[in-house]
Amino acid sequence: MRLRDLPSVDELARGVNDPLAVDAARTVLARARGQINAGEDPGDLATRLRAELAAARAPRLRRVLNATGVIVHTNLGRAPLAAAALAQVTDAARGYSNLEYELEAGTRGSRQAHLAGLLQRLTGAESALVVNNNAAAVLLALAALAEGREVLVSRGELIEIGDGFRIPDVLARSGAHLREVGTTNRTRAADYEQAAGPETAVILRVHQSNFRVVGFTEQPRVDELSQVAQSHKLVLVDDLGSGALVEIGDEPTPRASLAAGADLVCFSGDKLLGGPQAGIIAGRSALVERLRRHPLQRALRADKLTIAALEGTLRLALETPDEVPVLRMLREPA
Structure with missing residues (x-):
């Protein structure tokens, strides 16, 4: 032709x-x-x-068969939702809802109220709020608590979290100033103690989600960092990454971190928690309120479908965690 x-x-x-x-x-x-x-x-x-x-x-976003052997696969949409969570999404999406309305009082309410109680029970936190992903959670925490001031981070925790997004870049966009402490393989509580000064506002601890440094290594425990933070009147923010609410291998849990002295924890909703994409911040009520009132919170807040899916997932995590697909698959014998 x-x-x-x-x-x-x-x-x-x-x-x-x-x-x-x-x-x-x-x-x-x-x-x-x-x-x-x-x-x-x-x-x-x-x-x-x-x-x-x-x-x-034809739909561009469609179901595929995950034969990779990776249960929480970013490229394949991470956690599949439980049937109960899907049902709650459908119910919220098909009509109007009380997203920001107090039914009993007949007044405007907060979308954060639908999840706060469940998150308090699951993590032991005084208060909690939800944004659209964990990078947003860290960004909001740093912007609200450390804008124009220093944030102490171990050199061994300056990680890249996927698709080229790096912790130093997220920190810079918050308006805070990075102060590196320790070395790549060994950081001690004394390194934070020596680095803390009048311009320091936050100690940020970052979970090494995608890699491990092995061999001649050392990292301070949360309770050790909490002592440093308290002695200098700083806020300790623990970015937990995957967000395991139950014991899964050596993954840290929000409850354990807060009990050890973290002031705030940040974690994902769509990894080991097994819910929709979301970023969850939990901890001291006064700090959570500062984040809630920050202008960025409105830009980063979760929508009603995310809130519905997350509420359904959190309820399962509290009552019947084996009904969460990710948790069920992780516990199945190889």
């Missing part, structure tokens, strides 16, 4: 009763021109047009 043999857009789309036919015909013909110029046969154009129309209507 030569270029002069190609039909016009009108000729190719004629007789096809579809509002997308003209655009699809343009795409098919453009592709055919490229193939002819490359010395290839473009094939039957009518068949190509039907295939193009079918592809235009």
Whole structure:
């Protein structure tokens, strides 16, 4: 076939009763021109047009079979939701809801109220709030508590969290100033003690979610960092990453971190927690309130479908955790 043999857009789309036919015909013909110029046969154009129309209507986001052996796979959507969480999403999505309305008082309410009680029971925190992912949770915490001031972070915890996003970059966008302490493989509580000064506001502890440093290593415990923070009147923020609410291997839990002295913990909703993409911040009520009132909170807040899915998941985590798919799969024998 030569270029002069190609039909016009009108000729190719004629007789096809579809509002997308003209655009699809343009795409098919453009592709055919490229193939002819490359010395290839473009094939039957009518068949190509039907295939193009079918592809235009097919969902781009669709289910796949996870045969990777990785249960919480970022590229495959992380945690699959439990049936109860899906049912709650459907119920919230099909009509109006009390997202920001107090039904008993008949007044405006807070969307954070739907999850705070469950998170308090699951983590032992005084208060909690939810944003759209854990990077946002860390960003909000640093912006609200350390803008224009120093944040102490171990050099061994300046990690990249995926797709090129790095902890120093998130910290810089918050308006805080990074102060590195210790070394890549060994950091002690004394390093934080020596680095703390009048411009320091926060000690940030970051979970090494995607790698481990082995061999000649040392990291201070949460209770040791808490003593440093208290002696200098600093806030200790523990970024836990994966968000395991129950015991899973050596993964830290929010309850354990807060009990050891962390002032705030941040963690994901769609990893080991087994819910939707979300960032959860829990800890001292006065600090959580500062975050809630910060202007960034509105830009980063979770929507009603995320809140519905997370509420359904948290309720299962509290009552029947084996009904959360991620937790069930992790506990199955190999």
